[in-house]
Structure formats: C-alpha cells, structure tokens
Amino acid sequence: MANRPSLASPTRPPLWRNATFLKWAAQIGVLFGVLALGSVLVGEAMANMRAQGLALDWDLLTDPPGIQLGEGIFIKPSTGLEAFYTGAVNMLRVALSGIVAATVVGVIVGIARLSSNWLASRLASVFVESFRNIPVLVQVVFWFFFASTFFPVLEEDSSGPIPGVLLVSRKGVSFAWPFPQETFWQWGAFLVAGLLTARWAYRTRMRRAEELGEDTRPGTWALLAFLAWAVVGWFAHPLAGAIGWLFMLLAASVGAIPVLAYQVILALISLYLGWRWINRFLDSRRSPAGLAKLTDDDYFRMILAGALGAGGAAVLMLLPAATEVGTNVVQYLLEFCDQKFEFLRSGAPLAIGTPSVDVPGRFPQIASTGLTMTPSFFGIWMGVTLYTASFIAEIVRGGILSVPKGQSEAGYALGLRRGQLLRMVILPQAFRVILPPLGNQYLNLSKNTSLGIAVAFPEMVQVGQTMFNQTGDTIQVILIWMAFYLSISLLISVLINYYNRRTQLVER
Amino acid sequence: MDNGAANPIIVCENVKKWFGDFQALRGVTTSVAEGEVVVVIGPSGSGKSTFIRCINRLEQHQEGRIVVAGIELTSDVRNIERIRSEVGMVFQQFNLFPHLTVMQNITLAQVWVRKRSRSDAEERAMALLERVGIPEQAAKYPGQLSGGQQQRVAIARSLAMDPQIMLFDEPTSALDPEMIKEVLEVMQELAGTGMTIVAVTHEMGFAREVANRIVLFDEGQIVEEGPPSEFFANPRHPRTKMFLSQILSH
Numbered sequence: 001m002a003n004r005p006s007l008a009s010p011t012r013p014p015l016w017r018n019a020t021f022l023k024w025a026a027q028i029g030v031l032f033g034v035l036a037l038g039s040v041l042v043g044e045a046m047a048n049m050r051a052q053g054l055a056l057d058w059d060l061l062t063d064p065p066g067i068q069l070g071e072g073i074f075i076k077p078s079t080g081l082e083a084f085y086t087g088a089v090n091m092l093r094v095a096l097s098g099i100v101a102a103t104v105v106g107v108i109v110g111i112a113r114l115s116s117n118w119l120a121s122r123l124a125s126v127f128v129e130s131f132r133n134i135p136v137l138v139q140v141v142f143w144f145f146f147a148s149t150f151f152p153v154l155e156e157d158s159s160g161p162i163p164g165v166l167l168v169s170r171k172g173v174s175f176a177w178p179f180p181q182e183t184f185w186q187w188g189a190f191l192v193a194g195l196l197t198a199r200w201a202y203r204t205r206m207r208r209a210e211e212l213g214e215d216t217r218p219g220t221w222a223l224l225a226f227l228a229w230a231v232v233g234w235f236a237h238p239l240a241g242a243i244g245w246l247f248m249l250l251a252a253s254v255g256a257i258p259v260l261a262y263q264v265i266l267a268l269i270s271l272y273l274g275w276r277w278i279n280r281f282l283d284s285r286r287s288p289a290g291l292a293k294l295t296d297d298d299y300f301r302m303i304l305a306g307a308l309g310a311g312g313a314a315v316l317m318l319l320p321a322a323t324e325v326g327t328n329v330v331q332y333l334l335e336f337c338d339q340k341f342e343f344l345r346s347g348a349p350l351a352i353g354t355p356s357v358d359v360p361g362r363f364p365q366i367a368s369t370g371l372t373m374t375p376s377f378f379g380i381w382m383g384v385t386l387y388t389a390s391f392i393a394e395i396v397r398g399g400i401l402s403v404p405k406g407q408s409e410a411g412y413a414l415g416l417r418r419g420q421l422l423r424m425v426i427l428p429q430a431f432r433v434i435l436p437p438l439g440n441q442y443l444n445l446s447k448n449t450s451l452g453i454a455v456a457f458p459e460m461v462q463v464g465q466t467m468f469n470q471t472g473d474t475i476q477v478i479l480i481w482m483a484f485y486l487s488i489s490l491l492i493s494v495l496i497n498y499y500n501r502r503t504q505l506v507e508r
Numbered sequence: 509m510d511n512g513a514a515n516p517i518i519v520c521e522n523v524k525k526w527f528g529d530f531q532a533l534r535g536v537t538t539s540v541a542e543g544e545v546v547v548v549i550g551p552s553g554s555g556k557s558t559f560i561r562c563i564n565r566l567e568q569h570q571e572g573r574i575v576v577a578g579i580e581l582t583s584d585v586r587n588i589e590r591i592r593s594e595v596g597m598v599f600q601q602f603n604l605f606p607h608l609t610v611m612q613n614i615t616l617a618q619v620w621v622r623k624r625s626r627s628d629a630e631e632r633a634m635a636l637l638e639r640v641g642i643p644e645q646a647a648k649y650p651g652q653l654s655g656g657q658q659q660r661v662a663i664a665r666s667l668a669m670d671p672q673i674m675l676f677d678e679p680t681s682a683l684d685p686e687m688i689k690e691v692l693e694v695m696q697e698l699a700g701t702g703m704t705i706v707a708v709t710h711e712m713g714f715a716r717e718v719a720n721r722i723v724l725f726d727e728g729q730i731v732e733e734g735p736p737s738e739f740f741a742n743p744r745h746p747r748t749k750m751f752l753s754q755i756l757s758h
Contacts, residue, residue, distance in 0.1 A: 429607050
C-alpha cells in the first residue's frame with residue numbers, strides 16, 4: 001500500500017521535458033529549417049551567378065536556337081521551346097513504347113522461366129542473365145551499331161522483307177501504319193460515344209445475366225456496340241464536326257468572364273479542399289464509440305492542411321497572373337479542339353501509310369510514308385526495353401513464386417485448368433507483389449532513355465546539351481531537365497501508387 | 509461395409525510412391541464404398557496425407573492402380589480433370605483465395621469448371637453458406653474471417669462442385685479448440701447426408717462417432733483397418749496398440 005505511486009495530481013514536467021511540446025517544436029523546427037536552407041541555397045546560387053555575370057533569364061526558350069535535330073516534330077526548331085518540346089515528345093515515344101514492350105516481354109519471359117518445359121525455362125534464363133548483366137549503355141550502343149551495320153543497305157528499289165508492310169535497312173526500320181488524318185478527331189467523337197455505349201451495354205447485359213441466370217455474352221455485346229459506332233462514325237463523322245461550335249462557344253465564354261471571378265472561385269475551392277481534408281481526417285479517426293484521442297501529429301497535419309488551403313487561396317487572390325495563365329491555357333486548349341472539328345469536313349479519318357523509298361538527292365532515304373524507327377531510335381528502344389524486360393521477368397517470377405503452393409493445389413482440386421488457375425488465382429495475387437518493384441522498373445526505363453545521347457537520339461538530354469552548347473545557359477537547361485524528369489517520374493509514381501492501393505488485400 | 513466391397517467408389521491396388529529416394533507409399537491396397545466414411549490416422553510421415561493427395565492427383569503415384577468413380581487415374585489429362593471435378597478436397601491451411609470474397613471463392617470454379625450461370629452459382633453458394641452456418645459472411649474477404657469460418661467456407665467451396673467424394677487433409681489441425689468443434693459439426697452433418705468421405709484427422713472423437721472404418725497408416729503401409737468399435741476396443745496389431753496408447757493417454 002505504501003509503495004503504490006500516488007495517482008493524484010501528476011506533476012507537470014518542465015517545458016524542455018514535455019513530450020508534447022518537444023514534438024511540436026521539432027515539427028515547426030524542421031519546417032523552418034527546410035525553408036531556411038532552401039532560401040539560403042537559392043540566394044547563394046543567385047548571388048554567385050550575378051557575380052560571374054550569368055543571368056538566370058529564360059530567353060533561350062524564345063530565341064531561335066540555331067540547331068538541327070535528328071528526328072522528331074521540329075527538326076529545325078525555330079525557338080528553344082520547340083526544341084525542348086521535340087526532345088520531350090521523342091523521350092515519351094521511347095519511354096511509353098518501351099514500357100509496354102518491356103512489360104509484355106518481361107511477363108512472357110518470367111512465366112517461361114517457371115515453365116516445366118525445360119527448353120523454355122533455359123532460354124528464359126539465358127535471356128535474363130544476358131540482358132541484366134550487360135550495362136544498359138553498352139546494349140544501347142550495340143543495337144545502334146547492329147542496326148546500322150548488319151541491316152541491308154538501302155537501295156532505290158529496296159522493299160524490305162515484306163514488301164509494302166515492313167522495310168528493314170541501315171537507314172531505319174519502316175512499317176505500314178494507320179496515320180490519323182485531319183478528320184480523325186471527328187471520328188474520335190464517335191469512338192468515345194462507342195466506348196460509353198459499350199460500357200453501358202456491358203453493365204446492362206451483366207445485370208440481365210444475373211436476373212436470368214444465363215450467359216448473356218456481355219463482352220460480345222459491348223464489342224458489337226463499339227464496332228457499330230466506329231463503322232457508322234467512319235461515314236457519318238462530317239456531322240460530328242458540329243461539335244467544333246461547342247468548343248468555340250466555350251472558348252469565347254472562358255475569355256469573356258473576368259479573371260477576378262475565376263480567382264474568387266478557385267480561392268474558395270482551395271479553402272474548401274483544406275476544410276474537406278480536415279473533415280475527412282476527423283471522420284477517419286471517428287468510430288461508433290466516438291472520436292479517438294488525437295495525437296500531436298494529427299493536430300499538426302490538420303493545421304498544415306488548413307494552412308495550405310488558406311495559403312493557396314491567398315496566393316490565388318494576390319497573384320492574378322497565375323489564374324490568368326491557367327485560363328489562357330484552357331482557352332488555348334478549347335480553341336485547339338475547335339480547329340479539329342469542322343462541320344461537314346469529310347475524308348477518311350485514318351490512312352494507311354506504307355514504307356517506301358525516296359531519292360531526294362544522290363542517296364536514297366526512307367520516305368516518311370510509313371512509321372519509321374531510325375537506327376538511333378532502334379538502339380535506345382531495344383537497349384532500354386530488353387534491359388528492363390530482364391528485370392521485369394525476375395520480378396514476375398518472384399511474384400508468382402510468392403503465391404503459396406496451397407493456392408494452386410486448391411485450384412487444381414476444384415478442377416481449374418492451368419491457364420484458368422494462372423489467370424484467376426495466381427496472377428491476381430502475384431500482381432500485388434509485382435506492382436511496387438514494377439513501378440521502379442518503369443521509372444528506371446524512363447530515366448534510362450537519357451542514354452539516347454550516346455546514339456545521337458534527340459531526346460531531352462541530347463536536345464538540352466545541344467542547346468547549352470549553343471547558348472551557354474547551363475543552369476536553365478539543367479533546371480528544365482530536372483523539372484521534366486521529376487514530373488514524368490512523379491506521374492508514374494502516382495499511377496503506380498493508385499493501382500497499388502486498389503490491389504491491396506483486405507485483412508482483419 | 510468391411511473393406512467397402514459393396515459398391516466401391518475408390519479402388520487402390522498396390523499404390524507406390526517415391527519422393528526421390530524416400531518411399532512414401534509402399535503398396536497401399538484398399539477400397540472405399542459409396543457413402544462410406546473412412547478416417548485415416550497414423551504418425552506424421554506415415555504417408556497418410558500423400559495417400560489421399562494421390563486420390564485426386566495432387567501427387568502422382570508411380571506404381572499400382574487408382575480408380576475413382578469408375579475412372580482410372582492415368583496421365584490422361586481428361587481423366588485427371590474428370591476425377592478432380594468429382595472429388596472435393598479440404599486442406600489443413602484452408603487455401604482460400606485471399607483476393608476474392610467468400611462468395612467469389614465459392615462461385616469461381618462453379619462458373620469456370622461447371623459452367624453455371626453466375627446467378628445459379630451464387631444461389632448455390634448462398635445455400636451452402638447457410639448449410640455451414642455463415643451466410644452473413646458472403647461479402648467478406650477470407651482475411652476477415654476466423655480460422656473456423658475460413659475452413660467452413662473451404663468446405664462450402666468444395667461442396668459447390670457437387671462432388672461424389674470429399675477428401676479432408678487434417679482439416680482441424682490449424683484451428684483453435686473451440687473452432688475445431690464448429691468444423692467437425694459440419695463434417696458430421698455431411699457424413700449424415702451419405703457423402704463418401706476420406707479424412708485424415710487426429711480427432712479421435714470424430715473417428716469413433718462418425719467413421720464407418722478407421723485405417724491406420726505406418727511407414728507407407730496400411731497396418732490395420734476396421735470399424736471403430738473393433739479398432740479401438742481390441743486392436744490386433746502391436747503397432748496399433750502402441751499408437752492408440754500414445755494418442756489416447758492424454
């Protein structure tokens with residue numbers, strides 16, 4: 001009895017030992033520390049640049065760069081912005097097609113490596129071990145030289161291994177491709193309508209299947225609905241040109257409303273988002289038993305959310321220019337869409353271009369009629385795709401092995417076939433293990449496209465380097481690079497995280 | 509009922525199986541009659557699990573014959589698929605599909621193997637969930653259920669395929685004592701409906717009350733088999749006496 005500590009009136013600890021106070025002080029301290037460090041660094045850099053006579057201006061974006069690019073939208077860009085735009089689009093071409101190809105190859109090789117077919121699993125092992133153990137730069141250079149040395153020389157009468165479909169030569173690989181024409185968007189409106197109808201048809205047939213208890217073929221119905229719109233649209237698309245008027249009207253009304261109105265609306269939205277975040281946060285801490293005890297971290301996060309909302313509103317109100325840029329962009333996009341539609345404009349929405357040879361001067365060139373991979377594109381694309389595919393194969397293999405053996409036994413015991421088992425039991429479970437490292441591989445592939453500089457492929461880094469060789473604006477170019485790669489990487493991360501959250505298992 | 513000579517639905521003749529150098533089954537010969545409840549017991553490593561896993565080809569026997577529901581188990585893929593659709597199996601670790609809800613777990617194979625419509629499959633699933641006593645859990649995921657509830661879902665999942673035979677591979681060994689009871693009750697009810705059951709289990713109470721025949725495995729062979737009254741009261745083989753004294757002494 002005498003030894004029991006007294007429960008009454010606990011003594012208040014002094015401030016420097018108070019855990020609550022220390023936590024808050026640390027949070028605020030870190031926040032100000034980061035802000036201070038950032039401003040010191042930026043300030044120092046600016047001062048040093050001024051001292052060296054370097055000005056951080058952005059003239060390079062508007063001046064004629066006087067450079068020529070190997071391939072892309074603007075081969076002779078008239079402004080720096082056009083040059084960077086060309087580089088960015090080239091980079092995205094490699095990155096997106098590379099991500100798709102690496103995923104397909106990687107999944108096939110990964111599954112093959114686990115196959116009970118001895119030859120398939122051996123070949124898959126050789127693939128993985130070869131491509132992941134050679135530096136990606138070497139592979140990129142190898143494929144570039146492979147294409148420009150071992151492919152046949154382009155002659156005036158070359159027509160490639162499959163005439164009219166595929167033309168392989170040292171000047172590049174060209175294949176037949178349906179190119180969108182100026183009426184493509186009008187047809188596209190029908191395709192969008194087709195997709196929506198297909199979705200509706202699928203759902204209705206599914207509901208009907210549940211009512212009737214028979215197979216109502218929802219997939220077939222959805223496909224037919226889509227094809228019907230596509231076929232009708234192919235001929236009726238000139239009528240859809242009328243949508244252009246809608247865009248015109250919208251563009252005009254966006255410009256007609258004063259900027260102040262947008263500012264007020266956006267500021268209110270910013271305040272609302274902060275308020276909603278706090279509300280939802282409180283909801284998530286609320287159970288039928290009442291509100292859970294909030295920790296100091298919780299308070300800090302709520303205050304930060306509120307401050308961000310209020311700060312956003314303040315910035316929007318104080319800087320009309322920011323809103324103006326936004327409305328200008330929206331207006332530009334609407335006007336851009338308007339140009340894509342014209343009432344009664346006719347013509348086939350797609351035209352198939354076939355590979356052919358052109359002789360502009362003394363030497364034959366691949367004509368721009370087909371879709372062409374230059375040796376540079378081939379080099380960087382093959383290099384990053386196969387390199388990444390070998391890693392993806394290992395990730396897929398690991399993911400499949402992570403599913404317990406009991407799962408396949410249970411599936412087999414129920415009479416599922418191997419393919420059904422893989423598709424409906426193993427892969428969905430492997431997927432959630434595969435997804436996070438797969439996202440890393442996508443990020444790696446995107447960033448590895450910068451090795452295009454080694455084979456003179458005009459992607460972001462090659463363009464940027466050419467630019468600062470001309471202008472000397474190194475810092476600006478590096479800032480553009482960082483902003484570009486950071487936004488692409490963040491975009492991929494956000495997408496992967498979104499799917500990751502959706503595929504999480506539900507546990508108790 | 510002795511040796512199931514009446515109307516055999518499972519016939520095993522001199523079944524042998526090796527894992528590398530280790531011989532897991534050393535010539536097992538037995539048969540199971542339609543509607544019979546056989547409980548397989550034996551020390552761990554005696555080959556009892558391997559034996560029932562051979563019946564639906566989760567393990568492949570290397571010598572001897574196994575005939576299930578009139579179909580011989582050979583490497584013919586079609587035979588394997590037909591037998592698997594006639595034989596349901598319940599595992600020690602439940603092996604529910606964790607990414608699917610309870611309802612989806614039970615309807616998956618009905619739709620894809622039995623080719624039932626989704627609504628028929630769901631109706632059947634609901635009826636089975638009622639039967640195993642957990643209709644209210646249909647929309648939950650396996651991870652949200654207790655072990656006993658998961659095992660009952662696994663039984664419902666197997667029954668949904670309308671099997672002629674149910675195999676149980678230590679269905680209660682991974683469960684807490686109070687959950688063992690709820691699973692055994694479902695198995696007992698199932699035996700009452702005339703289902704052919706082959707169960708590997710250590711639940712002697714279940715064996716005594718429900719089984720028609722008890723089979724003791726040791727070192728890959730059947731040591732002794734017989735109706736529970738005889739088996740427990742006057743075991744003939746010394747190995748049986750020793751095994752019974754070990755498991756019944758506590």
